[in-house]
Amino acid sequence: MKVLFIGGTGNISTPSSRLAVNKGMDLFILNRGKAKVDIEGAHSIIGDINKPEELTELKKHEWDVVVNWIAFTPDDIERDIHLFKGKTKQYIFISSASCYQTPLSYPVITESTPLHNNLWDYSQGKIQCEDRLQKAYREEGFPITIVRPSLTYDTVIPIAIGGFNKYNTAKRILEGKEIIIHGDGTSLWTVTHSDDFAKGFVGLLGLQTAIGHAFHITSDEVLTWNMIYKILADALGKEAKVVHIASDFICKVEPSFTGTLLADKAESVLFNNSKIKSFVPGFKATIPFSEGIKRTVKWLKENPAHQYIDEDTEAKIENVLKAYKRL
Template identity: 25%
Template structure:
């Protein structure tokens, strides 16, 4: 059996062995029904939280601006408010067992939510990011690793707009939001720090670029195969979040996957094993990509160099989270479901990926790389 055959076999085994365990886990009722308030709930991970929580027998309330109504497989209370305008009137005088805060990236959202919900919830779960860590140069970062410190004039004056205008603020503002969460909800805060969230429904295309590109076949430009990768399926994050509420687990936890070190090459071959296109990978060096001004994470999604300042970014420790029940779908399952979702999108949407490089740029880079060897 060659490497390609073994990867295909692993992919098929991953799909067939995983599906029953997921269905059994989702169908099993929780130890007791919880009243769960989700701030957001209609974005990427929120709908997965809602469906899983309903399957587990919980009672759901969503609070958002009401701009993206959904159909749910059960009864869901939906309240309307605008956090940018400190409009939390719909939450006043109410109590819940758990509040899950999905979309917050700026501290004043946490502060203002705390003014209404402090003393009204028994657990506050804040979805953060591994980007809060100040030093990503060392492999094995765990939850005790030092966080970014916001160095601007006033963290509470920062808005989503100011953060998007300067993405260097993203990590520091998330870290400041974590600190505000612990201030507003002392002793009952759970902080989950995911890496890149992937899977069907991801409108950023940051992971989708690779399955979409690979299913086209042909020669695929790829970064160094040994550089590590950490991703998490949105459904794995969502379902674990609900279980963390059921367990009343407090503290900070890294939410990265899988539970082994995955290289960029292994990820790409694993994706290819789900398709029939027979794409051929041309792995190029990080130095070449830097010379050609190809940005990690942006131009070539998922990838960050496995050396230097980012040597530890995709080698984050998840030992604490595994002990707390974090589990993962197989790469094959995530890939197949992502492709099914992507292929069902309108043709004009599929033609304009929101991450990655264009076909023309890829062809030019491949030509330059091959000419170096002449």
């Protein structure tokens, strides 16, 4: 099976790339060559998908599956439909679980939960992409499958403030500084290791019964945010000095946190994974956060260049803490 990944060397996609190769797929990875990640056994195409006129290599192939890991706007989708219509048997768009109804009217999310999030431009863009793809599927037979990851991690720290590709909160824990947990920390969330995500995702590649369908792929482990931060602190070998601050207050002081809080992580969410399990029999997430985050912390210690401290984020954390204490 000949598969094209547009992207394929990021936090979520790298384990999927490696698993696809291990499963015997003929994998081609198109990217700009900036990520220093080697996927042994995959073919590399160096280029920019936004400059398709320069991608002569793409014109030589027809694909069983095309996956775009880095499409964010309807223009990206229009470009891909033009490039791959009649050239692939399946086109997989990586959307986001942040597209689901916000705020939720019912806390258990299935793939039929409405898509509605007016609080975050990122989510709105993904919803618009899905809308365009559904139209292409209905009217033109463009063979789509949509995948909606939630908070998925491997080489990043999956927390709400000062994490993901930033090392700010981890460093604050290590230095004994105060960190922020939104709300009272008792709302529920799910974090998923990229290796677990890959098991479900790779099972969808080339699966013709998945055409026209959408899936989310997450762990079944449910944790409070208090537990997520405690487990992170334990992995760092320190005790976190926590300050609980209401999400509304955080976003009033620093509106730039709205996307990661009010638009995504401020309320409890439970994912029903029945659909991916029915289409990919045997899929099961097996890496608990307590194990997965230790891997992440170990990787970051071994790769200190990725311990990125964003000074703007640091200033915003301090500003929120000061504003809260002034009350």
